[in-house]
Amino acid sequence: MYQAKAYSVAGATAPFTSDTIQRRETTQRDVRIEILFCGVCHSDLHTARDQWSSVMPTTYPCIPGHEIVGRVTKVGAGVTKFKKDDLVGVGCMVDSDHTCPNCRADMEQFCPGSTFTYNSPDKHGAAPVTYGGYSESIVVDEQFVLRLPEHLDLAGVAPLLCAGITTYSPIRRWGDITGKKVGVVGLGGLGHMGVKFAKAFGAHVVVFTTSPSKKEDALRLGAHEVIISTNAEEMKQHAGTFNFILDTVAADHDINAYLNMLGLEGNLTLVGAPETPLQVSAFALIFGRKSLSGSLIGGIKETQEMLDFCGEQNITSDVEVIPIQKINEAYERLLKSDVKYRFSIDMASLKGE
Ligand code: NAP
Numbered sequence: 001m002y003q004a005k006a007y008s009v010a011g012a013t014a015p016f017t018s019d020t021i022q023r024r025e026t027t028q029r030d031v032r033i034e035i036l037f038c039g040v041c042h043s044d045l046h047t048a049r050d051q052w053s054s055v056m057p058t059t060y061p062c063i064p065g066h067e068i069v070g071r072v073t074k075v076g077a078g079v080t081k082f083k084k085d086d087l088v089g090v091g092c093m094v095d096s097d098h099t100c101p102n103c104r105a106d107m108e109q110f111c112p113g114s115t116f117t118y119n120s121p122d123k124h125g126a127a128p129v130t131y132g133g134y135s136e137s138i139v140v141d142e143q144f145v146l147r148l149p150e151h152l153d154l155a156g157v158a159p160l161l162c163a164g165i166t167t168y169s170p171i172r173r174w175g176d177i178t179g180k181k182v183g184v185v186g187l188g189g190l191g192h193m194g195v196k197f198a199k200a201f202g203a204h205v206v207v208f209t210t211s212p213s214k215k216e217d218a219l220r221l222g223a224h225e226v227i228i229s230t231n232a233e234e235m236k237q238h239a240g241t242f243n244f245i246l247d248t249v250a251a252d253h254d255i256n257a258y259l260n261m262l263g264l265e266g267n268l269t270l271v272g273a274p275e276t277p278l279q280v281s282a283f284a285l286i287f288g289r290k291s292l293s294g295s296l297i298g299g300i301k302e303t304q305e306m307l308d309f310c311g312e313q314n315i316t317s318d319v320e321v322i323p324i325q326k327i328n329e330a331y332e333r334l335l336k337s338d339v340k341y342r343f344s345i346d347m348a349s350l351k352g353e
């Protein structure tokens with residue numbers, strides 16, 4: 001065991017404070033990583049504030065962070081993929097059972113024994129639960145470590161590890177979206193990456209936003225059109241015209257309004273995970289044989305494919321870089337949909353703690 005600096009919350013209403021945690025020494029297959037940047041996902045906030053208590057209750061102290069980029073400082077004797085000084089990333093998972101049908105099909109995110117980067121039982125026993133990336137270092141099985149494109153801005157690469165793969169995966173799975181009318185609901189961390197990927201794959205991209213002030217940014221990020229979703233007239237004009245809609249909203253909202261935007265056999269995929277159940281109107285689905293589905297991050301192989309694609313296309317997240325000391329303020333801004341378009345924590349700021 002060794003000690004690492006971190007920022008943790010002690011309870012659902014507690015602020016983040018400086019902390020020291022125990023990490024395991026590198027075992028045979030482990031990679032130890034000095035964390036350089038960590039993105040701030042809305043899932044971090046849901047978890048820190050125990051908003052998903054009915055499905056995944058939070059164990060405290062809680063140290064979120066699953067958009068991790070850093071440099072390898074040490075490798076176990078059996079590690080073959082990485083060496084000291086490599087630039088690497090870690091996303092939402094740090095382990096799985098490696099043997100179930102989902103793992104064998106490169107979908108470790110659906111493994112019943114998967115270990116998430118934070119708030120999952122820690123198989124290694126270094127702590128009751130895993131601790132995430134709001135920390136100076138992390139130790140991870142090499143199979144869950146990703147190789148990064150070296151030429152991109154690292155602060156903007158970090159969010160690819162969750163916001164990137166969570167939007168890339170359902171867009172790729174939908175099929176050939178070239179020329180299709182694709183909607184992205186919510187222009188936040190996930191949403192702005194959804195816009196970039198849908199554009200890169202040739203779709204006609206339309207952003208639904210509740211924030212009129214984001215209209216210009218949406219167009220700059222690659223959207224062809226922007227709909228202010230609170231404007232009934234604008235919504236009406238587009239009813240029944242979409243092939244695919246990606247819903248990234250983090251709070252309760254009227255999903256039927258977006259199902260009504262779909263054309264015949266259109267699909268709405270939910271990636272946003274509001275704490276309260278959404279009300280779905282049967283009529284919004286059965287008229288037009290529409291489908292509603294969900295998607296959870298992506299497997300390790302697909303995440304690597306996404307990172308390589310971003311390297312080729314020069315795709316990164318638009319980030320506001322913050323020191324860790326601003327994390328409480330950042331959460332308040334996330335709740336107000338006020339982030340352009342992902343906070344990325346510069347972990348060098350932890351050194352002075
Ligand atoms: P975020 O940066 O806070 O963005 C969410 C956006 O939703 C906001 O910027 C806002 O966009 C819109 N929004 C917020 N409240 C709304 C409301 N009441 N009605 C309509 N729109 C609203 O959050 P994020 O990090 O992108 O995460 C989004 C959700 O995805 C979270 O629930 C998160 O837990 C979940 N998530 C899921 C996965 C997965 O694997 N499925 C992975 C990561 C995150 P506008 O201002 O444009 O309206």
Ligand code: ZN
Pocket residue numbers: 041042043044066092162163
């Ligand atoms: Zn996330």
